[in-house]
Amino acid sequence: MAAQFRPRILAMQFLAAIAFISGITRSGASDPPLTLDYYASSCPSVLKIIREEMEREMLLDPRNAALVLRLHFHDCFVQGCDGSVLLDDIFTLRGEKTASPNINSLKGFEIIDRIKSRVEFGCPGIVSCADILTIAARDAVLLVGGPYWDVPLGRKDSRSASYELANTIPTPNEGLIPIIYKFLSLGLSVTDTVALSGAHTIGMARCEYFRARIYGDYELTSGGSPSSEVRLSQLKSTCPAAGGGDNNIAPFDYETPYTFDNSYYHLLLNGEGLLDSDQELYSSLLALQTRKLVEQYALDPAAFFQQFSISMVKMGNLTNPDSFVDGEVRKCCRFVNA
Ligand code: HEM
Structure with a gap:
Protein backbone atom coordinates (compact mmCIF):
# COMPACT_ATOMS: atom_id res chain seq x y z
CA MET A 1 0.00 0.00 0.00
CA THR A 25 -11.63 31.95 -11.50
CA ARG A 26 -14.88 30.31 -12.34
CA SER A 27 -16.23 31.23 -15.71
CA GLY A 28 -19.06 28.91 -16.59
CA ALA A 29 -21.11 28.97 -13.43
CA SER A 30 -23.81 31.46 -12.69
CA ASP A 31 -26.37 31.73 -9.93
CA PRO A 32 -29.12 29.65 -11.40
CA PRO A 33 -32.78 30.42 -10.91
CA LEU A 34 -33.42 26.87 -9.77
CA THR A 35 -35.76 25.78 -6.98
CA LEU A 36 -36.61 22.52 -5.26
CA ASP A 37 -40.36 22.87 -5.81
CA TYR A 38 -40.23 24.05 -9.41
CA TYR A 39 -42.69 21.40 -10.65
CA ALA A 40 -44.75 21.18 -7.45
CA SER A 41 -47.89 22.48 -9.12
CA SER A 42 -47.15 22.02 -12.83
CA CYS A 43 -46.06 18.37 -12.66
CA PRO A 44 -46.26 17.03 -9.11
CA SER A 45 -45.68 13.42 -10.22
CA VAL A 46 -42.39 14.04 -12.04
CA LEU A 47 -40.09 12.78 -9.28
CA LYS A 48 -42.16 9.64 -8.83
CA ILE A 49 -42.24 8.92 -12.57
CA ILE A 50 -38.49 9.29 -12.94
CA ARG A 51 -37.78 7.14 -9.87
CA GLU A 52 -40.05 4.36 -11.17
CA GLU A 53 -38.48 4.47 -14.61
CA MET A 54 -34.97 4.36 -13.19
CA GLU A 55 -35.93 1.40 -11.01
CA ARG A 56 -37.13 -0.38 -14.13
CA GLU A 57 -33.95 0.50 -16.03
CA MET A 58 -31.83 -0.84 -13.19
CA LEU A 59 -33.66 -4.16 -13.29
CA LEU A 60 -32.94 -4.37 -17.01
CA ASP A 61 -29.23 -3.71 -16.47
CA PRO A 62 -27.53 -2.46 -13.30
CA ARG A 63 -24.91 -0.68 -15.41
CA ASN A 64 -27.61 1.75 -16.50
CA ALA A 65 -26.94 3.76 -13.33
CA ALA A 66 -23.40 4.44 -14.53
CA LEU A 67 -24.54 5.37 -18.03
CA VAL A 68 -26.96 8.00 -16.76
CA LEU A 69 -24.54 9.44 -14.23
CA ARG A 70 -21.88 9.91 -16.89
CA LEU A 71 -24.38 11.41 -19.33
CA HIS A 72 -25.22 14.06 -16.74
CA PHE A 73 -21.51 14.88 -16.22
CA HIS A 74 -20.94 15.22 -19.98
CA ASP A 75 -24.02 17.40 -20.25
CA CYS A 76 -23.01 19.78 -17.47
CA PHE A 77 -19.41 20.20 -18.64
CA VAL A 78 -20.53 21.64 -21.98
CA GLN A 79 -22.53 24.89 -21.80
CA GLY A 80 -23.83 23.89 -18.36
CA CYS A 81 -26.58 21.35 -17.71
CA ASP A 82 -28.86 22.18 -20.60
CA GLY A 83 -29.52 18.83 -22.28
CA SER A 84 -27.13 19.76 -25.12
CA VAL A 85 -25.47 16.35 -24.96
CA LEU A 86 -28.78 14.70 -25.84
CA LEU A 87 -29.17 16.43 -29.21
CA ASP A 88 -28.72 14.33 -32.34
CA ASP A 89 -26.74 15.61 -35.31
CA ILE A 90 -28.95 17.03 -38.01
CA PHE A 91 -28.27 19.07 -41.11
CA THR A 92 -28.52 22.39 -39.27
CA LEU A 93 -26.98 21.39 -35.94
CA ARG A 94 -23.77 19.60 -35.08
CA GLY A 95 -24.32 17.86 -31.75
CA GLU A 96 -21.86 16.64 -29.13
CA LYS A 97 -22.31 12.91 -29.59
CA THR A 98 -19.50 12.56 -32.11
CA ALA A 99 -16.95 14.60 -30.15
CA SER A 100 -13.99 12.43 -29.22
CA PRO A 101 -14.78 11.89 -25.48
CA ASN A 102 -18.31 10.81 -26.45
CA ILE A 103 -18.20 8.89 -29.70
CA ASN A 104 -18.51 5.10 -29.25
CA SER A 105 -18.40 5.77 -25.55
CA LEU A 106 -21.31 7.76 -24.17
CA LYS A 107 -24.43 5.64 -23.74
CA GLY A 108 -27.84 5.73 -22.10
CA PHE A 109 -29.64 8.09 -24.50
CA GLU A 110 -32.50 5.61 -24.91
CA ILE A 111 -33.00 5.58 -21.15
CA ILE A 112 -33.61 9.33 -21.16
CA ASP A 113 -35.89 8.94 -24.21
CA ARG A 114 -38.01 6.40 -22.35
CA ILE A 115 -38.26 8.55 -19.23
CA LYS A 116 -39.08 11.62 -21.30
CA SER A 117 -41.91 9.80 -23.11
CA ARG A 118 -43.53 8.89 -19.82
CA VAL A 119 -43.05 12.37 -18.37
CA GLU A 120 -44.50 13.93 -21.54
CA PHE A 121 -47.49 11.60 -21.28
CA GLY A 122 -48.19 12.83 -17.73
CA CYS A 123 -47.17 16.48 -18.11
CA PRO A 124 -46.79 17.52 -21.75
CA GLY A 125 -44.36 20.34 -22.45
CA ILE A 126 -43.51 21.00 -18.80
CA VAL A 127 -40.32 19.22 -17.72
CA SER A 128 -37.01 19.92 -19.47
CA CYS A 129 -34.73 17.13 -20.63
CA ALA A 130 -31.93 18.76 -18.62
CA ASP A 131 -33.97 18.43 -15.43
CA ILE A 132 -34.96 14.85 -16.27
CA LEU A 133 -31.30 13.92 -16.71
CA THR A 134 -30.31 15.64 -13.47
CA ILE A 135 -33.01 13.86 -11.44
CA ALA A 136 -32.28 10.53 -13.15
CA ALA A 137 -28.58 10.84 -12.25
CA ARG A 138 -29.48 11.41 -8.59
CA ASP A 139 -31.81 8.40 -8.65
CA ALA A 140 -29.17 6.30 -10.39
CA VAL A 141 -26.73 6.92 -7.55
CA LEU A 142 -29.36 6.30 -4.88
CA LEU A 143 -30.55 3.05 -6.46
CA VAL A 144 -27.07 1.52 -6.38
CA GLY A 145 -26.53 2.35 -2.72
CA GLY A 146 -25.26 5.92 -2.90
CA PRO A 147 -26.44 9.06 -1.12
CA TYR A 148 -29.65 11.02 -1.66
CA TRP A 149 -29.68 14.75 -2.30
CA ASP A 150 -32.42 17.20 -3.23
CA VAL A 151 -32.18 18.36 -6.83
CA PRO A 152 -32.79 22.05 -7.60
CA LEU A 153 -34.97 22.25 -10.73
CA GLY A 154 -36.03 24.64 -13.45
CA ARG A 155 -33.34 24.17 -16.10
CA LYS A 156 -34.23 24.91 -19.69
CA ASP A 157 -33.08 22.89 -22.68
CA SER A 158 -30.68 24.62 -25.01
CA ARG A 159 -31.40 25.15 -28.66
CA SER A 160 -27.72 24.62 -29.45
CA ALA A 161 -24.87 22.25 -28.72
CA SER A 162 -21.11 22.61 -28.82
CA TYR A 163 -19.06 19.95 -30.55
CA GLU A 164 -15.95 22.04 -29.88
CA LEU A 165 -16.53 22.31 -26.12
CA ALA A 166 -17.43 18.64 -25.93
CA ASN A 167 -13.95 17.90 -27.24
CA THR A 168 -12.53 19.55 -24.12
CA ILE A 169 -14.21 17.19 -21.62
CA PRO A 170 -11.40 15.70 -19.49
CA THR A 171 -9.75 12.57 -20.85
CA VAL A 313 -25.61 19.73 -6.71
CA LYS A 314 -22.84 22.18 -7.58
CA MET A 315 -22.16 20.49 -10.90
CA GLY A 316 -25.90 20.25 -11.59
CA ASN A 317 -26.21 23.98 -10.96
CA LEU A 318 -23.84 24.85 -13.79
CA THR A 319 -26.36 26.50 -16.00
CA ASN A 320 -26.30 27.85 -19.48
CA PRO A 321 -27.29 31.51 -19.16
CA ASP A 322 -28.37 31.50 -22.83
CA SER A 323 -30.82 28.68 -22.18
CA PHE A 324 -32.74 30.92 -19.78
CA VAL A 325 -33.07 33.54 -22.49
CA ASP A 326 -33.86 31.44 -25.53
CA GLY A 327 -34.09 27.93 -24.06
CA GLU A 328 -37.14 25.71 -24.15
CA VAL A 329 -38.68 22.50 -22.90
CA ARG A 330 -37.98 20.09 -25.72
CA LYS A 331 -40.74 17.73 -26.77
CA CYS A 332 -38.17 15.11 -27.72
CA CYS A 333 -34.75 15.26 -26.05
CA ARG A 334 -32.94 14.52 -29.31
CA PHE A 335 -34.18 17.55 -31.25
CA VAL A 336 -34.91 21.21 -30.61
CA ASN A 337 -38.57 22.10 -31.01
CA ALA A 338 -39.65 23.17 -34.48
C1 HEM B 1 -12.07 13.59 -13.63
C2 HEM B 1 -12.11 13.47 -14.94
C3 HEM B 1 -12.76 12.30 -15.61
C4 HEM B 1 -12.22 11.56 -16.62
C5 HEM B 1 -10.87 11.76 -17.26
C6 HEM B 1 -13.17 10.53 -16.95
C7 HEM B 1 -12.99 9.60 -17.94
C8 HEM B 1 -13.83 8.51 -18.14
C9 HEM B 1 -13.59 7.48 -19.12
C10 HEM B 1 -12.43 7.43 -20.11
C11 HEM B 1 -14.57 6.56 -18.98
C12 HEM B 1 -14.73 5.26 -19.79
C13 HEM B 1 -15.38 5.57 -21.12
C14 HEM B 1 -15.34 4.41 -22.07
O1 HEM B 1 -14.73 3.42 -21.77
O2 HEM B 1 -15.94 4.51 -23.16
C15 HEM B 1 -15.44 7.00 -17.93
C16 HEM B 1 -16.53 6.33 -17.49
C17 HEM B 1 -17.37 6.79 -16.51
N1 HEM B 1 -17.33 8.04 -15.93
FE1 HEM B 1 -15.79 9.31 -15.99
N2 HEM B 1 -14.26 10.66 -16.14
C18 HEM B 1 -14.05 11.72 -15.31
C19 HEM B 1 -14.95 12.22 -14.38
C20 HEM B 1 -16.22 11.72 -14.17
C21 HEM B 1 -17.24 12.36 -13.40
C22 HEM B 1 -17.09 13.73 -12.74
C23 HEM B 1 -18.33 11.54 -13.41
C24 HEM B 1 -19.67 11.75 -12.79
C25 HEM B 1 -19.93 12.54 -11.79
C26 HEM B 1 -17.96 10.36 -14.17
C27 HEM B 1 -18.75 9.26 -14.34
C28 HEM B 1 -18.38 8.15 -15.08
C29 HEM B 1 -19.10 6.89 -15.05
C30 HEM B 1 -20.30 6.57 -14.16
C31 HEM B 1 -18.48 6.04 -15.96
C32 HEM B 1 -18.87 4.61 -16.35
C33 HEM B 1 -19.81 4.65 -17.56
C34 HEM B 1 -20.11 3.29 -18.13
O3 HEM B 1 -20.20 2.29 -17.43
O4 HEM B 1 -20.29 3.26 -19.36
N3 HEM B 1 -16.68 10.53 -14.65
N4 HEM B 1 -14.96 8.20 -17.45
Whole structure:
Protein backbone atom coordinates (compact mmCIF):
# COMPACT_ATOMS: atom_id res chain seq x y z
CA MET A 1 0.00 0.00 0.00
CA ALA A 2 3.04 2.24 0.11
CA ALA A 3 2.62 5.32 -2.03
CA GLN A 4 4.40 5.25 -5.34
CA PHE A 5 5.10 8.57 -6.91
CA ARG A 6 5.17 8.98 -10.61
CA PRO A 7 7.68 11.26 -12.24
CA ARG A 8 5.25 12.76 -14.70
CA ILE A 9 5.56 16.46 -14.97
CA LEU A 10 4.66 17.22 -18.52
CA ALA A 11 5.16 20.66 -19.96
CA MET A 12 1.42 21.11 -20.24
CA GLN A 13 0.89 20.24 -16.60
CA PHE A 14 3.54 22.77 -15.66
CA LEU A 15 1.91 25.54 -17.68
CA ALA A 16 -1.47 24.67 -16.26
CA ALA A 17 0.00 24.70 -12.75
CA ILE A 18 1.24 28.24 -13.33
CA ALA A 19 -2.22 29.24 -14.49
CA PHE A 20 -3.67 27.55 -11.42
CA ILE A 21 -1.32 29.29 -9.02
CA SER A 22 -1.87 32.64 -10.66
CA GLY A 23 -5.55 32.41 -9.84
CA ILE A 24 -8.14 30.67 -11.96
CA THR A 25 -11.63 31.95 -11.50
CA ARG A 26 -14.88 30.31 -12.34
CA SER A 27 -16.23 31.23 -15.71
CA GLY A 28 -19.06 28.91 -16.59
CA ALA A 29 -21.11 28.97 -13.43
CA SER A 30 -23.81 31.46 -12.69
CA ASP A 31 -26.37 31.73 -9.93
CA PRO A 32 -29.12 29.65 -11.40
CA PRO A 33 -32.78 30.42 -10.91
CA LEU A 34 -33.42 26.87 -9.77
CA THR A 35 -35.76 25.78 -6.98
CA LEU A 36 -36.61 22.52 -5.26
CA ASP A 37 -40.36 22.87 -5.81
CA TYR A 38 -40.23 24.05 -9.41
CA TYR A 39 -42.69 21.40 -10.65
CA ALA A 40 -44.75 21.18 -7.45
CA SER A 41 -47.89 22.48 -9.12
CA SER A 42 -47.15 22.02 -12.83
CA CYS A 43 -46.06 18.37 -12.66
CA PRO A 44 -46.26 17.03 -9.11
CA SER A 45 -45.68 13.42 -10.22
CA VAL A 46 -42.39 14.04 -12.04
CA LEU A 47 -40.09 12.78 -9.28
CA LYS A 48 -42.16 9.64 -8.83
CA ILE A 49 -42.24 8.92 -12.57
CA ILE A 50 -38.49 9.29 -12.94
CA ARG A 51 -37.78 7.14 -9.87
CA GLU A 52 -40.05 4.36 -11.17
CA GLU A 53 -38.48 4.47 -14.61
CA MET A 54 -34.97 4.36 -13.19
CA GLU A 55 -35.93 1.40 -11.01
CA ARG A 56 -37.13 -0.38 -14.13
CA GLU A 57 -33.95 0.50 -16.03
CA MET A 58 -31.83 -0.84 -13.19
CA LEU A 59 -33.66 -4.16 -13.29
CA LEU A 60 -32.94 -4.37 -17.01
CA ASP A 61 -29.23 -3.71 -16.47
CA PRO A 62 -27.53 -2.46 -13.30
CA ARG A 63 -24.91 -0.68 -15.41
CA ASN A 64 -27.61 1.75 -16.50
CA ALA A 65 -26.94 3.76 -13.33
CA ALA A 66 -23.40 4.44 -14.53
CA LEU A 67 -24.54 5.37 -18.03
CA VAL A 68 -26.96 8.00 -16.76
CA LEU A 69 -24.54 9.44 -14.23
CA ARG A 70 -21.88 9.91 -16.89
CA LEU A 71 -24.38 11.41 -19.33
CA HIS A 72 -25.22 14.06 -16.74
CA PHE A 73 -21.51 14.88 -16.22
CA HIS A 74 -20.94 15.22 -19.98
CA ASP A 75 -24.02 17.40 -20.25
CA CYS A 76 -23.01 19.78 -17.47
CA PHE A 77 -19.41 20.20 -18.64
CA VAL A 78 -20.53 21.64 -21.98
CA GLN A 79 -22.53 24.89 -21.80
CA GLY A 80 -23.83 23.89 -18.36
CA CYS A 81 -26.58 21.35 -17.71
CA ASP A 82 -28.86 22.18 -20.60
CA GLY A 83 -29.52 18.83 -22.28
CA SER A 84 -27.13 19.76 -25.12
CA VAL A 85 -25.47 16.35 -24.96
CA LEU A 86 -28.78 14.70 -25.84
CA LEU A 87 -29.17 16.43 -29.21
CA ASP A 88 -28.72 14.33 -32.34
CA ASP A 89 -26.74 15.61 -35.31
CA ILE A 90 -28.95 17.03 -38.01
CA PHE A 91 -28.27 19.07 -41.11
CA THR A 92 -28.52 22.39 -39.27
CA LEU A 93 -26.98 21.39 -35.94
CA ARG A 94 -23.77 19.60 -35.08
CA GLY A 95 -24.32 17.86 -31.75
CA GLU A 96 -21.86 16.64 -29.13
CA LYS A 97 -22.31 12.91 -29.59
CA THR A 98 -19.50 12.56 -32.11
CA ALA A 99 -16.95 14.60 -30.15
CA SER A 100 -13.99 12.43 -29.22
CA PRO A 101 -14.78 11.89 -25.48
CA ASN A 102 -18.31 10.81 -26.45
CA ILE A 103 -18.20 8.89 -29.70
CA ASN A 104 -18.51 5.10 -29.25
CA SER A 105 -18.40 5.77 -25.55
CA LEU A 106 -21.31 7.76 -24.17
CA LYS A 107 -24.43 5.64 -23.74
CA GLY A 108 -27.84 5.73 -22.10
CA PHE A 109 -29.64 8.09 -24.50
CA GLU A 110 -32.50 5.61 -24.91
CA ILE A 111 -33.00 5.58 -21.15
CA ILE A 112 -33.61 9.33 -21.16
CA ASP A 113 -35.89 8.94 -24.21
CA ARG A 114 -38.01 6.40 -22.35
CA ILE A 115 -38.26 8.55 -19.23
CA LYS A 116 -39.08 11.62 -21.30
CA SER A 117 -41.91 9.80 -23.11
CA ARG A 118 -43.53 8.89 -19.82
CA VAL A 119 -43.05 12.37 -18.37
CA GLU A 120 -44.50 13.93 -21.54
CA PHE A 121 -47.49 11.60 -21.28
CA GLY A 122 -48.19 12.83 -17.73
CA CYS A 123 -47.17 16.48 -18.11
CA PRO A 124 -46.79 17.52 -21.75
CA GLY A 125 -44.36 20.34 -22.45
CA ILE A 126 -43.51 21.00 -18.80
CA VAL A 127 -40.32 19.22 -17.72
CA SER A 128 -37.01 19.92 -19.47
CA CYS A 129 -34.73 17.13 -20.63
CA ALA A 130 -31.93 18.76 -18.62
CA ASP A 131 -33.97 18.43 -15.43
CA ILE A 132 -34.96 14.85 -16.27
CA LEU A 133 -31.30 13.92 -16.71
CA THR A 134 -30.31 15.64 -13.47
CA ILE A 135 -33.01 13.86 -11.44
CA ALA A 136 -32.28 10.53 -13.15
CA ALA A 137 -28.58 10.84 -12.25
CA ARG A 138 -29.48 11.41 -8.59
CA ASP A 139 -31.81 8.40 -8.65
CA ALA A 140 -29.17 6.30 -10.39
CA VAL A 141 -26.73 6.92 -7.55
CA LEU A 142 -29.36 6.30 -4.88
CA LEU A 143 -30.55 3.05 -6.46
CA VAL A 144 -27.07 1.52 -6.38
CA GLY A 145 -26.53 2.35 -2.72
CA GLY A 146 -25.26 5.92 -2.90
CA PRO A 147 -26.44 9.06 -1.12
CA TYR A 148 -29.65 11.02 -1.66
CA TRP A 149 -29.68 14.75 -2.30
CA ASP A 150 -32.42 17.20 -3.23
CA VAL A 151 -32.18 18.36 -6.83
CA PRO A 152 -32.79 22.05 -7.60
CA LEU A 153 -34.97 22.25 -10.73
CA GLY A 154 -36.03 24.64 -13.45
CA ARG A 155 -33.34 24.17 -16.10
CA LYS A 156 -34.23 24.91 -19.69
CA ASP A 157 -33.08 22.89 -22.68
CA SER A 158 -30.68 24.62 -25.01
CA ARG A 159 -31.40 25.15 -28.66
CA SER A 160 -27.72 24.62 -29.45
CA ALA A 161 -24.87 22.25 -28.72
CA SER A 162 -21.11 22.61 -28.82
CA TYR A 163 -19.06 19.95 -30.55
CA GLU A 164 -15.95 22.04 -29.88
CA LEU A 165 -16.53 22.31 -26.12
CA ALA A 166 -17.43 18.64 -25.93
CA ASN A 167 -13.95 17.90 -27.24
CA THR A 168 -12.53 19.55 -24.12
CA ILE A 169 -14.21 17.19 -21.62
CA PRO A 170 -11.40 15.70 -19.49
CA THR A 171 -9.75 12.57 -20.85
CA PRO A 172 -7.69 10.03 -18.90
CA ASN A 173 -4.24 10.82 -20.26
CA GLU A 174 -4.10 14.57 -19.93
CA GLY A 175 -2.64 14.74 -16.44
CA LEU A 176 -3.82 15.82 -13.04
CA ILE A 177 -3.28 19.56 -13.26
CA PRO A 178 -5.01 20.10 -16.62
CA ILE A 179 -7.96 18.09 -15.32
CA ILE A 180 -8.15 20.10 -12.10
CA TYR A 181 -7.85 23.25 -14.18
CA LYS A 182 -10.89 22.23 -16.24
CA PHE A 183 -12.95 21.70 -13.11
CA LEU A 184 -11.75 24.98 -11.61
CA SER A 185 -12.60 26.88 -14.75
CA LEU A 186 -16.22 25.79 -14.27
CA GLY A 187 -16.24 26.86 -10.63
CA LEU A 188 -15.69 23.33 -9.31
CA SER A 189 -12.97 23.03 -6.67
CA VAL A 190 -10.21 20.48 -6.14
CA THR A 191 -12.45 18.88 -3.51
CA ASP A 192 -15.27 18.67 -6.07
CA THR A 193 -12.86 17.09 -8.56
CA VAL A 194 -11.83 14.34 -6.16
CA ALA A 195 -15.36 13.70 -4.86
CA LEU A 196 -16.95 13.64 -8.32
CA SER A 197 -14.25 11.30 -9.59
CA GLY A 198 -15.64 8.88 -7.00
CA ALA A 199 -18.40 8.27 -9.57
CA HIS A 200 -15.90 5.78 -10.97
CA THR A 201 -16.91 3.46 -8.14
CA ILE A 202 -19.53 2.22 -10.62
CA GLY A 203 -19.43 1.47 -14.30
CA MET A 204 -17.02 0.24 -16.92
CA ALA A 205 -14.23 1.54 -19.08
CA ARG A 206 -13.10 0.35 -22.47
CA CYS A 207 -9.65 -1.06 -23.12
CA GLU A 208 -8.83 1.89 -25.38
CA TYR A 209 -8.85 4.09 -22.29
CA PHE A 210 -6.88 1.91 -19.90
CA ARG A 211 -4.35 0.20 -22.19
CA ALA A 212 -1.65 2.81 -21.60
CA ARG A 213 -2.18 2.51 -17.86
CA ILE A 214 -1.96 -1.28 -17.57
CA TYR A 215 1.08 -1.55 -19.83
CA GLY A 216 2.52 1.56 -18.20
CA ASP A 217 2.86 2.22 -14.50
CA TYR A 218 0.08 0.02 -13.06
CA GLU A 219 2.64 -2.43 -11.72
CA LEU A 220 4.69 0.37 -10.19
CA THR A 221 1.79 2.05 -8.42
CA SER A 222 0.25 -1.22 -7.20
CA GLY A 223 3.59 -2.44 -5.84
CA GLY A 224 3.30 -5.87 -7.46
CA SER A 225 1.35 -7.50 -4.62
CA PRO A 226 0.03 -11.00 -5.47
CA SER A 227 -3.59 -9.82 -5.63
CA SER A 228 -2.83 -6.85 -7.83
CA GLU A 229 -0.73 -9.05 -10.12
CA VAL A 230 -3.78 -11.28 -10.56
CA ARG A 231 -5.90 -8.23 -11.30
CA LEU A 232 -3.32 -6.90 -13.75
CA SER A 233 -3.15 -10.14 -15.67
CA GLN A 234 -6.96 -10.20 -15.93
CA LEU A 235 -6.89 -6.68 -17.31
CA LYS A 236 -4.16 -7.59 -19.80
CA SER A 237 -6.16 -10.53 -21.07
CA THR A 238 -9.15 -8.22 -21.54
CA CYS A 239 -7.00 -5.60 -23.22
CA PRO A 240 -4.15 -6.89 -25.39
CA ALA A 241 -1.07 -4.69 -25.78
CA ALA A 242 -0.82 -4.89 -29.53
CA GLY A 243 -4.05 -3.24 -30.61
CA GLY A 244 -7.37 -5.02 -30.98
CA GLY A 245 -9.97 -5.35 -28.28
CA ASP A 246 -10.37 -1.58 -27.94
CA ASN A 247 -14.01 -1.98 -27.00
CA ASN A 248 -13.50 -4.74 -24.44
CA ILE A 249 -14.61 -3.53 -21.04
CA ALA A 250 -13.50 -3.83 -17.44
CA PRO A 251 -15.11 -2.45 -14.29
CA PHE A 252 -13.48 0.52 -12.59
CA ASP A 253 -14.15 -1.13 -9.24
CA TYR A 254 -13.65 -4.84 -9.69
CA GLU A 255 -14.87 -5.71 -6.19
CA THR A 256 -18.24 -3.94 -6.16
CA PRO A 257 -18.84 -2.69 -9.74
CA TYR A 258 -22.57 -2.14 -9.24
CA THR A 259 -22.50 -0.60 -5.78
CA PHE A 260 -21.95 3.05 -5.09
CA ASP A 261 -19.48 2.99 -2.19
CA ASN A 262 -16.05 4.38 -1.36
CA SER A 263 -14.09 1.41 -2.68
CA TYR A 264 -12.83 3.53 -5.59
CA TYR A 265 -10.62 5.34 -3.08
CA HIS A 266 -9.38 2.06 -1.59
CA LEU A 267 -8.32 1.02 -5.07
CA LEU A 268 -6.38 4.26 -5.46
CA LEU A 269 -4.61 3.65 -2.12
CA ASN A 270 -3.67 0.21 -3.47
CA GLY A 271 -2.38 1.79 -6.67
CA GLU A 272 -5.03 -0.06 -8.68
CA GLY A 273 -6.95 2.82 -10.25
CA LEU A 274 -8.03 1.82 -13.74
CA LEU A 275 -7.40 5.05 -15.61
CA ASP A 276 -4.28 7.17 -15.44
CA SER A 277 -6.47 10.08 -14.37
CA ASP A 278 -7.89 8.05 -11.46
CA GLN A 279 -4.53 6.95 -10.09
CA GLU A 280 -3.00 10.38 -10.49
CA LEU A 281 -5.35 11.72 -7.81
CA TYR A 282 -3.26 9.71 -5.38
CA SER A 283 0.07 8.94 -7.00
CA SER A 284 1.05 11.98 -9.02
CA LEU A 285 3.96 14.03 -7.74
CA LEU A 286 1.55 16.95 -7.87
CA ALA A 287 -1.18 15.19 -5.91
CA LEU A 288 -0.75 17.20 -2.75
CA GLN A 289 -4.30 18.18 -1.86
CA THR A 290 -5.96 15.42 -3.88
CA ARG A 291 -3.98 12.71 -2.12
CA LYS A 292 -5.21 13.81 1.29
CA LEU A 293 -8.80 13.83 0.05
CA VAL A 294 -8.42 10.33 -1.41
CA GLU A 295 -7.16 9.13 1.97
CA GLN A 296 -10.01 10.88 3.76
CA TYR A 297 -12.73 9.39 1.55
CA ALA A 298 -11.14 5.92 1.75
CA LEU A 299 -11.27 6.11 5.54
CA ASP A 300 -14.63 7.79 5.92
CA PRO A 301 -17.43 6.72 3.57
CA ALA A 302 -19.88 9.16 5.17
CA ALA A 303 -17.55 12.08 4.38
CA PHE A 304 -17.39 10.90 0.76
CA PHE A 305 -21.17 10.59 0.47
CA GLN A 306 -21.70 14.01 1.97
CA GLN A 307 -19.17 15.71 -0.31
CA PHE A 308 -20.34 13.79 -3.38
CA SER A 309 -23.90 15.07 -2.79
CA ILE A 310 -22.69 18.65 -2.38
CA SER A 311 -20.50 18.44 -5.48
CA MET A 312 -23.26 16.87 -7.58
CA VAL A 313 -25.61 19.73 -6.71
CA LYS A 314 -22.84 22.18 -7.58
CA MET A 315 -22.16 20.49 -10.90
CA GLY A 316 -25.90 20.25 -11.59
CA ASN A 317 -26.21 23.98 -10.96
CA LEU A 318 -23.84 24.85 -13.79
CA THR A 319 -26.36 26.50 -16.00
CA ASN A 320 -26.30 27.85 -19.48
CA PRO A 321 -27.29 31.51 -19.16
CA ASP A 322 -28.37 31.50 -22.83
CA SER A 323 -30.82 28.68 -22.18
CA PHE A 324 -32.74 30.92 -19.78
CA VAL A 325 -33.07 33.54 -22.49
CA ASP A 326 -33.86 31.44 -25.53
CA GLY A 327 -34.09 27.93 -24.06
CA GLU A 328 -37.14 25.71 -24.15
CA VAL A 329 -38.68 22.50 -22.90
CA ARG A 330 -37.98 20.09 -25.72
CA LYS A 331 -40.74 17.73 -26.77
CA CYS A 332 -38.17 15.11 -27.72
CA CYS A 333 -34.75 15.26 -26.05
CA ARG A 334 -32.94 14.52 -29.31
CA PHE A 335 -34.18 17.55 -31.25
CA VAL A 336 -34.91 21.21 -30.61
CA ASN A 337 -38.57 22.10 -31.01
CA ALA A 338 -39.65 23.17 -34.48
C1 HEM B 1 -12.07 13.59 -13.63
C2 HEM B 1 -12.11 13.47 -14.94
C3 HEM B 1 -12.76 12.30 -15.61
C4 HEM B 1 -12.22 11.56 -16.62
C5 HEM B 1 -10.87 11.76 -17.26
C6 HEM B 1 -13.17 10.53 -16.95
C7 HEM B 1 -12.99 9.60 -17.94
C8 HEM B 1 -13.83 8.51 -18.14
C9 HEM B 1 -13.59 7.48 -19.12
C10 HEM B 1 -12.43 7.43 -20.11
C11 HEM B 1 -14.57 6.56 -18.98
C12 HEM B 1 -14.73 5.26 -19.79
C13 HEM B 1 -15.38 5.57 -21.12
C14 HEM B 1 -15.34 4.41 -22.07
O1 HEM B 1 -14.73 3.42 -21.77
O2 HEM B 1 -15.94 4.51 -23.16
C15 HEM B 1 -15.44 7.00 -17.93
C16 HEM B 1 -16.53 6.33 -17.49
C17 HEM B 1 -17.37 6.79 -16.51
N1 HEM B 1 -17.33 8.04 -15.93
FE1 HEM B 1 -15.79 9.31 -15.99
N2 HEM B 1 -14.26 10.66 -16.14
C18 HEM B 1 -14.05 11.72 -15.31
C19 HEM B 1 -14.95 12.22 -14.38
C20 HEM B 1 -16.22 11.72 -14.17
C21 HEM B 1 -17.24 12.36 -13.40
C22 HEM B 1 -17.09 13.73 -12.74
C23 HEM B 1 -18.33 11.54 -13.41
C24 HEM B 1 -19.67 11.75 -12.79
C25 HEM B 1 -19.93 12.54 -11.79
C26 HEM B 1 -17.96 10.36 -14.17
C27 HEM B 1 -18.75 9.26 -14.34
C28 HEM B 1 -18.38 8.15 -15.08
C29 HEM B 1 -19.10 6.89 -15.05
C30 HEM B 1 -20.30 6.57 -14.16
C31 HEM B 1 -18.48 6.04 -15.96
C32 HEM B 1 -18.87 4.61 -16.35
C33 HEM B 1 -19.81 4.65 -17.56
C34 HEM B 1 -20.11 3.29 -18.13
O3 HEM B 1 -20.20 2.29 -17.43
O4 HEM B 1 -20.29 3.26 -19.36
N3 HEM B 1 -16.68 10.53 -14.65
N4 HEM B 1 -14.96 8.20 -17.45
